Amino acid sequence: MTNKPKILIVDDESEWREELVALLSSADYDIEVAQSFESAREKLRSTRYAVIIVDLELEVDEGPRTFEGFGLLSGIQFLQSFPVGQGKAIVLSAYGTPELVKQAFKRGVYDFLFKQEIDRDELVRIVQEAVDLWVARPIETPERQLSPEEGNQFDRLVHQFVQAKGVQSPRDLTPKEQLEFLDLIRRFMRGEAITFDVPEGAINPWSRETSPGEQAN
Amino acid sequence: MAEGRILLVEDQREWQVELKNLLQDYPYSIRVADSLQRASDLLKDHVFDLVLLDLRLNDWEEGNFGGWELMDRLKACREEQGTQVIINSAYGEPHHVREGFKKYHIADYIDKRRLDPRDFQESVADAIEKAYEERGETLDRRKS
16 A cells, blocks of 8 residues: 555546646656546545545536536535545636636635646646645544445444534534544444434435536536 | 624725615624725724725726735734635636635635625624634624
8 A cells, every 4th residue: 555645636538637647747646537526426435635636517427517526525525524534625627707716615625726727837836735734634544545335334424423413514513522523433443333323314415516606508 | 882893895885885784784883995095094993803895996997906905914914803804896806716715715705796695694794703713702693
């Protein structure tokens, strides 16, 4: 297993994936790519990345192209609120209206870059800044990757916990509940079986949302 | 007793009235500055929880984003007093929004052309609460 910072590139256009891989290959990163919402989601569930570069407009099988990247940004923000964590998201988009930029930052992105006027040196520098933040993150977490099945269990566990506490996200927990939550995560990471006695519910952090009020053409 | 001290930096009278009206049911005190100079003077003498900033002062000058010149000053206010900033603009550039969030940590960006009263009121209330938090104070949020 390698200790290089992991970078995930999410873009449905192969030219951009290749370009970004080439740009970032000069630094010592372990780079992975995903070309759809689903494959990115699977990777994000099982692996922790130092940086995730997200194109907002992702290809879907049918229907109009929409800004599915926002669904990923929300999912990433959700994962960032756990001790296990997830690194910073950086948006690289061909679309950049003020509203889109705002909505991305509201989901906690580290930066928003515009494809049309990309400054390659700047991109490399910004990715490195975000990697440095990941490396310097204060919380010590167990250094192991979750299997896809464990990732699903983890999602369910978190989902049930926040439901049991009657809130939307771990960020809304009280300090006492957060400690309880941290303890739960530690037990989970040690491999203890944890079950909850709460009703099935409706909160899904991975909704395939698109930006409100904006449609891609 | 006002629970939110707001500085509204806006040169257009209609917008001054509109935005003040939207906030009239809340326990806020609102001062208005219609120029950069006036805003700077008020910031020197008073502590604000929130600055509502129109980027484009002197609207008749095309491409004028004079309000941006206040951002460094406002950053210092935030560090000293927790002052939050919401940019209100009808002519925002994506770059301003990006730099606003990334470099200046603005609380929100609101496009005046599609102003939603409730979103605006919530955004203002959130920002004021954040100002209190950053100063280590607590605020009982309530509408009067």
